[in-house]
Amino acid sequence: MTNNPKPLKGVFCPVLTPFDDQLNPDTTLFVEHCHRVLAEGCHGLAVFGTTGEANSLSVKERILLLDALIDSGVDGSVIAPGTGCAALPDSVRLTQHALEVGCSGVLMLPPFYYKNVTDDGLFQAFVKIIERVGDSRLKIYLYHIPPVSGVPLELALVERLADAYPECVVGLKDSSGNWPYTEALLKARPGFGAFSGSEIFLRNNLLAGGVGTITASANVNAPAIRSAYDGFRDKDAETLQSAITRRRQIIQAQPMIPGLKAVVAAVTGENGWLRVRPPLEPLSLAASNDLIKSLITDGYPPLSKSEISIES
Amino acid sequence: MTNNPKPLKGVFCPVLTPFDDQLNPDTTLFVEHCHRVLAEGCHGLAVFGTTGEANSLSVKERILLLDALIDSGVDGSVIAPGTGCAALPDSVRLTQHALEVGCSGVLMLPPFYYKNVTDDGLFQAFVKIIERVGDSRLKIYLYHIPPVSGVPLELALVERLADAYPECVVGLKDSSGNWPYTEALLKARPGFGAFSGSEIFLRNNLLAGGVGTITASANVNAPAIRSAYDGFRDKDAETLQSAITRRRQIIQAQPMIPGLKAVVAAVTGENGWLRVRPPLEPLSLAASNDLIKSLITDGYPPLSKSEISIES
Numbered sequence: 235m236t237n238n239p240k241p242l243k244g245v246f247c248p249v250l251t252p253f254d255d256q257l258n259p260d261t262t263l264f265v266e267h268c269h270r271v272l273a274e275g276c277h278g279l280a281v282f283g284t285t286g287e288a289n290s291l292s293v294k295e296r297i298l299l300l301d302a303l304i305d306s307g308v309d310g311s312v313i314a315p316g317t318g319c320a321a322l323p324d325s326v327r328l329t330q331h332a333l334e335v336g337c338s339g340v341l342m343l344p345p346f347y348y349k350n351v352t353d354d355g356l357f358q359a360f361v362k363i364i365e366r367v368g369d370s371r372l373k374i375y376l377y378h379i380p381p382v383s384g385v386p387l388e389l390a391l392v393e394r395l396a397d398a399y400p401e402c403v404v405g406l407k408d409s410s411g412n413w414p415y416t417e418a419l420l421k422a423r424p425g426f427g428a429f430s431g432s433e434i435f436l437r438n439n440l441l442a443g444g445v446g447t448i449t450a451s452a453n454v455n456a457p458a459i460r461s462a463y464d465g466f467r468d469k470d471a472e473t474l475q476s477a478i479t480r481r482r483q484i485i486q487a488q489p490m491i492p493g494l495k496a497v498v499a500a501v502t503g504e505n506g507w508l509r510v511r512p513p514l515e516p517l518s519l520a521a522s523n524d525l526i527k528s529l530i531t532d533g534y535p536p537l538s539k540s541e542i543s544i545e546s
Numbered sequence: 547m548t549n550n551p552k553p554l555k556g557v558f559c560p561v562l563t564p565f566d567d568q569l570n571p572d573t574t575l576f577v578e579h580c581h582r583v584l585a586e587g588c589h590g591l592a593v594f595g596t597t598g599e600a601n602s603l604s605v606k607e608r609i610l611l612l613d614a615l616i617d618s619g620v621d622g623s624v625i626a627p628g629t630g631c632a633a634l635p636d637s638v639r640l641t642q643h644a645l646e647v648g649c650s651g652v653l654m655l656p657p658f659y660y661k662n663v664t665d666d667g668l669f670q671a672f673v674k675i676i677e678r679v680g681d682s683r684l685k686i687y688l689y690h691i692p693p694v695s696g697v698p699l700e701l702a703l704v705e706r707l708a709d710a711y712p713e714c715v716v717g718l719k720d721s722s723g724n725w726p727y728t729e730a731l732l733k734a735r736p737g738f739g740a741f742s743g744s745e746i747f748l749r750n751n752l753l754a755g756g757v758g759t760i761t762a763s764a765n766v767n768a769p770a771i772r773s774a775y776d777g778f779r780d781k782d783a784e785t786l787q788s789a790i791t792r793r794r795q796i797i798q799a800q801p802m803i804p805g806l807k808a809v810v811a812a813v814t815g816e817n818g819w820l821r822v823r824p825p826l827e828p829l830s831l832a833a834s835n836d837l838i839k840s841l842i843t844d845g846y847p848p849l850s851k852s853e854i855s856i857e858s
Contacts, residue, residue: 257634257674284659289632289633289657289659289660290632290633290634290657290659291633291635292605292633292635292636292639293604293605294635295633295635320601320602320632321601321602321603321604321607322569322602322823322824323603323604323606323607324604327604344825345601345602345824345825346658346659347596347601347602347658347694347695348596348601348694348825348826349693349694349696351825351826351827352825352827354827355824355825355826355827356824356825357824358824358825358827359824359825361824362569362823362824381661382659382660382661383659384661384696385825511634511674512634512657512667512668512669512670512671512673512674513656513657513660513663513664513667513668513670513671513697514660514663514667515663515664515666515667515670
């Protein structure tokens with residue numbers, strides 16, 4: 235635990251959550267995968283995001299997985315777990331636990347069951363969590379993902395929270411897919427910890443003063459994304475960005491979560507990775523193989539042509 | 547506990563959840579309110595629905611409230627708790643608990659975080675809950691409320707579930723506000739346990755073979771709704787229906803949950819009822835008084851003109 239966590243920056247991986255044949259979290263595969271993406275160049279782990287099927291997990295399951303990750307030797311300072319739930323006590327409990335294990339920040343969804351709620355109501359939702367947690371070490375990165383949550387965080391609300399809690403509400407992950415949102419945020423608040431939710435916007439984000447990306451593709455393409463991050467001001471920066479953009483477009487042509495799991499299954503040879511919790515569905519064998527072929531055609535280094543098919 | 551729960555029918559109240567000054571559930575007020583709406587004519591209690599702010603409550607909070615209700619002497623056979631959560635283990639735990647305390651049925655939302663999921667994925671979500679619970683007493687009433695959940699239950703999916711589990715998936719609450727949905731469902735499956743989610747459709751629903759209504763307004767207008775239910779074939783049926791429709795329209799002109807809480811606060815003199823958990827907001831004093839004045843003008847019997855204002 236640290237009294238003054240360092241601001242998060244860099245390439246963070248919203249790690250996938252593997253399941254065993256009873257659809258319970260597979261802690262061993264989870265921990266292995268986290269170590270792998272860190273070794274491949276990720277600065278940190280955004281466990282329990284949308285990509286991690288976090289809202290399909292119970293509070294207890296999330297706590298056990300995070301504890302296992304810490305026990306495996308990953309320092310809490312490089313972990314930013316998702317802790318925003320529909321229910322206030324769940325968000326509070328998960329946020330407290332993140333602080334207990336020394337996480338430098340948390341990624342926080344707004345409560346997402348009720349739709350068309352007011353900015354005042356959402357403001358109070360975050361205030362109640364901050365007050366109940368009552369810990370000066372807390373660093374919140376707001377999680378803006380309206381296509382999934384159904385609850386957008388308007389810029390005026392983000393600014394209001396950052397004004398009210400300047401030491402606590404320090405950043406945001408923009409998964410809206412709408413670059414002008416991040417751009418406007420960074421223009422209004424230079425220095426705010428803005429992460430792009432897709433590496434497609436990585437260079438734009440860094441040039442505008444943002445701090446990095448928290449991107450699902452980092453589960454399978456961390457080295458290239460790290461290179462583009464490190465080289466964003468180099469003379470080949472556009473080439474590096476184009477390469478990760480092209481690969482992202484291949485990946486997101488399929489449903490992202492089962493698609494990424496299919497790639498991890500192919501890379502690791504662990505077919506357990508193919509499982510998802512409903513309401514998500516595994517990718518079909520044909521779609522998985524199409525995805526993997528497209529990646530190989532794009533020069534995807536972890537796979538050779540001999541590994542082209544996932545077996546049924 | 548009963549081995550063969552009787553099918554649910556009648557007027558069910560999706561009871562409001564009161565909070566204390568720390569925004570924790572107020573068990574005493576909750577239990578009192580449940581007894582009151584039963585005494586006023588409700589056949590049963592649909593605790594932990596949208597109106598009950600269920601998804602703003604933790605699993606533990608819901609279990610404690612339901613246990614308190616049972617301990618107060620309400621028979622489980624008249625309680626149909628909401629048990630559908632975003633996370634599979636939470637839905638399973640709450641459903642098991644409902645069976646443990648003898649509930650005759652549960653109202654089940656689909657997992658509601660991911661949007662635009664497939665019918666196959668949603669089908670599997672319900673299958674996994676049914677399999678994990680593994681109890682032949684389980685009676686599921688599907689909860690279709692797309693404007694809030696963001697996850698509609700298409701009729702084809704409802705039929706597929708009812709075909710696959712004819713003894714288990716026995717009904718549905720339609721809170722879409724779209725009467726043709728219920729109408730088509732009852733045409734396709736005569737005898738299916740269809741509840742209208744608003745008393746506006748009560749008579750239509752009963753005439754079409756439906757079984758009743760689970761309606762938020764029953765928190766404040768149970769006697770009139772019960773009369774319309776009992777008299778739906780009487781010669782004054784249309785008059786009874788018009789009266790509850792008119793009152794519903796007054797109520798839903800304001801945000802429903804804080805509006806209903808304001809009315810209960812006025813009726814009981816317990817201002818604690820005004821509290822909601824964020825992201826919901828209490829009604830303004832002006833809006834509360836407008837609502838109460840409109841109800842009194844409509845002849846709302848629990849209040850007299852001397853009680854017209856909620857104090858600030």
